[in-house]
Amino acid sequence: MKISVLGAGAIGTMLGGLIRDNDPSCQVLLFGRGQHIQTIQDSGRVHLHGPWPTREVPVEATDNPADLVGSDMVLVTVKSQATAEAIASVAPYLGSAIVVSVQNGFNDEALLQHVAEERLVMGITATNVTVPEPGSASLQFKGTIVVGPNSKGTNAASATAATKTLEKTGFRVFEESNVEGVRYNKLAINSPGYAASLSQSNFITEAVCHKEWRNIVGKPLAEECLRVFDTAGVQLANIPKLPDIRKFHGFMKKLDSPLLGIFVSTGAKLIFNRRPIQFSLYQDLLKGKGTEVDHTLGEIVRLAERNGITAPYNQMVIDLAKEIEARGAGQFLTREEVIQRFRSLSTR
Numbered sequence: 001m002k003i004s005v006l007g008a009g010a011i012g013t014m015l016g017g018l019i020r021d022n023d024p025s026c027q028v029l030l031f032g033r034g035q036h037i038q039t040i041q042d043s044g045r046v047h048l049h050g051p052w053p054t055r056e057v058p059v060e061a062t063d064n065p066a067d068l069v070g071s072d073m074v075l076v077t078v079k080s081q082a083t084a085e086a087i088a089s090v091a092p093y094l095g096s097a098i099v100v101s102v103q104n105g106f107n108d109e110a111l112l113q114h115v116a117e118e119r120l121v122m123g124i125t126a127t128n129v130t131v132p133e134p135g136s137a138s139l140q141f142k143g144t145i146v147v148g149p150n151s152k153g154t155n156a157a158s159a160t161a162a163t164k165t166l167e168k169t170g171f172r173v174f175e176e177s178n179v180e181g182v183r184y185n186k187l188a189i190n191s192p193g194y195a196a197s198l199s200q201s202n203f204i205t206e207a208v209c210h211k212e213w214r215n216i217v218g219k220p221l222a223e224e225c226l227r228v229f230d231t232a233g234v235q236l237a238n239i240p241k242l243p244d245i246r247k248f249h250g251f252m253k254k255l256d257s258p259l260l261g262i263f264v265s266t267g268a269k270l271i272f273n274r275r276p277i278q279f280s281l282y283q284d285l286l287k288g289k290g291t292e293v294d295h296t297l298g299e300i301v302r303l304a305e306r307n308g309i310t311a312p313y314n315q316m317v318i319d320l321a322k323e324i325e326a327r328g329a330g331q332f333l334t335r336e337e338v339i340q341r342f343r344s345l346s347t348r
Contacts, residue, residue, distance in 0.1 A: 001025070001026050001027070001072050001073070001165075002027040002028075002029065002070050002071045002072050002073075003016065003019055003026055003027070003028050003029070003071065003072065003073050003074075003075065003165065004028075004029040004030075004031055004067075004068045004073070004074045004075070004097075005028070005029065005030050005031060005032075005074075005075045005077060006031050006068075006074055006075065006076045006077065006078055006086055006087070007031070007032055007076065007077045007078025007079065007082065007086055008030035008031060008032040008036075008037065008061070008077065009032065009036070009077065009078075009079075009131065010129040010130055010131045010137055010280075010283075011125060011127070011129050012030065012032070012075060012077030012078075012102075013030060013036070013040075013046055013129075013131070013137040014048065014127075014129045014137040014139055014169075015075060015077065015102065015125075015166070015169050015171075016028045016029075016030050016046075016059060016075065017046045017048045017055075017057045017059060017137060018048065018057075018168070018169040018170055018171075019165070019166075019168045019169055020057050020058065020059050021048065021055055021057045022168050022169070023168045026168065027060070028060065029059070029060045029061070029062060029067060029068065029071070030046070030060065030062070031061075031062055031065070031067070031068060031090070032061070032063065033063050034134075035134040036131055036135065037061045037063060038061075038063075038134070039134040039135035040059065040061035040134075040135050041060075041062065041063075043135060044058055044059075044060070045058045045059060046059050046061075046135060046136070046137065047135060047136040047137075048136075048137055048138075048139070049132070049136060049137070049138040049139065050138065050139035050142075051139070051141075051142070065090045065092075065093055067093075068090050068094065068097075069093045069095065070095070071093075071094070071095070071097040072097060072098070073098045073099075073100060073161070073162065073165055074090070074094065074097050074098070074099045074100070075100050075102055076099060076100065076102065076103060076107075076111065077102050077103060078103070079103075079280075079284075079290075079292045080103055080104055080105035080107055080292040080295030080296065081290060081291075081292050081294065081295055083103070083107040083110045083111065083295075084110040084113070087110060087111055087113070087114050087115070088113070088114060091114035091115075094115065097119070098119050098121065098158045098161055098162060099111065099115045099119055099120050099121070100121045100122075100123060100147060100162045100165075101120070101121070101122045101123060102123050102124065102125050102145065102147075103124070104124070104186070104187070104292060104295070104296045105187075105292060105295035105296045105299060106183065106295075106299050107295070108120075108122060117150070117154050117155060118154050118155050118157075118158060119155065119158055120150075120155060120158070121147050121148075121149075121155055121158050121159045121162045122147070122148070122150070122179055122180075122183070123145060123147030123148065123162070123166075123179060124145070124146055124179075124182060124183050124186045124239075125144065125146075125171070126143060126144045126145075126146075126186060126189075126239050126242050127139065127140075127141065127142070127143025127144065127171070128140035128141055128143075128277055128278055129143075130278060130283065140277070140278065142171065143169075143171045143172070144172045144173075144174070144239060144240060144241060144242060145166050145169070145172070145173045145174070146174045146175075146176050146179060146182045146239060146240070147159055147162050147163055147166065147175060147176070147179060148175055148176040148177055148178070148179030148182070149177065149179070151180070160175065163175045172240065172241060174240045176237055176240075178235060178237040179237075181234065181235050181236045181237030182236075182237045182238070182239055185236045185237060185238065185244050185245055186239060187225070187296055187297065187299060187300055188222065188225035188226070188229070188236075188245035188300070189239075189243075189244075189245055189248060190279065190281075190296060190297070191221045191222070191224075191225055191297055191300065191313075191314055191317065192207070192208070192217065192218045192221045192222060192248075193277065193279045193281075194279055194281045194293065194296075194297060194321065195207070195217050195218070195221060195317050195338065195342075196208075196213075196218075196279075197279045197281045197282035197285065198285075198317070198320050198321065198324065198333050198338050199332055199333050199334055199335040199337070199338045200332045201213070201335050202277075203277045203279070204277065207335070208251075208252060208255065209255060210335070211255075211256070212339055213335060213338070213339055214252050214255060214256075215256075216339050216342050216343050216346075217313075217338060217339060217342045219249065219252050219253070220313050220342070220346075221313045221314065221317070222245055222248060222249040222252065223249065224300075224311055224312075224313045224314060225245055225300060225311075225314070226245060226249070227309070228300055228303055228304045228307070228309065228311055229303075231304070231307045231308075231309055232303050232304075232306070232307045280292070281321060285321065285324050285325065285329075285330070285332065286329065286330050287329055287330075288325075288328055288329025288330070290325065291321055291325060293317065293318050293321045293322075294318065297314045297315075297317055297318055298318060300314045301314050301315050301318070313342065313345060316341060316342060316345060320333065320338065320341060
């Protein structure tokens with residue numbers, strides 16, 4: 001079986017590498033550009049770091065779209081803003097491959113321009129992977145992947161095939177009938193996480209556990225997401241074994257309790273000071289790369305507008321992310337500056 005990864009950055013490299021490591025009968029091809037792919041191409045292997053001794057896994061790497069010929073399955077892990085260009089570049093070489101989107105955001109329309117509906121499977125992953133150096137990928141904690149059929153069920157067989165293949169990663173993999181609800185849930189969790197990234201703040205210990213940030217930034221973002229979803233009639237579905245946005249909002253409210261809040265905060269800090277969550281937005285801003293915030297939180301803003309309401313808090317995250325992009329690599333705001341900018345929304 002030939003599995004190709006379109007846009008093999010942190011997530012794609014880890015998924016492809018784990019599939020090859022756990023099932024050597026699979027031929028894995030990592031497609032991308034830059035020093036990361038060049039390093040893998042030169043060595044013929046990728047270094048995988050995680051809760052295990054470092055693994056050196058033999059894989060192929062390329063920047064030539066024609067090398068995707070003969071793929072049985074293509075995992076799309078490219079950044080959302082690059083989806084249209086990436087899928088167009090490989091479209092002549094896809095053949096009858098099943099195409100599986102494991103991305104943030106809603107990129108269905110761009111993918112359907114080049115992939116038949118019955119061969120396209122949409123999904124998400126909730127995990128934390130970084131590229132510490134070219135040729136390597138580091139898993140911060142074990143991930144969860146959710147895929148599922150579309151609302152008409154026309155791709156049901158492809159969704160089941162995708163589930164079986166992705167199980168080779170060793171991640172928890174779930175097939176969910178309401179995958180759209182899972183994807184919106186993931187966007188909503190990302191919303192306050194992206195806001196914390198604007199100031200390089202540890203999401204849990206320096207943002208959520210900080211009372212002023214939580215009440216002026218975190219909770220309003222979660223509440224706005226829920227309001228938009230309710231207005232639009234979106235039926236949320238849980239990411240199995242992970243908190244959904246409603247539970248996360250409840251967690252933030254618990255932190256406001258004088259006694260319970262101290263206990264919960266202390267426990268959270270013990271865990272997340274050692275293993276901080278790094279969102280993709282933070283990694284992109286740190287490196288001065290273009291972000292996909294328009295395609296992630298922008299979907300929440302557009303969903304609100306389509307239903308006659310606004311989402312100013314999510315729009316603020318987008319605006320501040322673009323402001324940091326314009327400043328240059330690593331030129332973040334302070335936590336206090338972020339709080340002040342969000343405070344201005346409550347006075348409008």
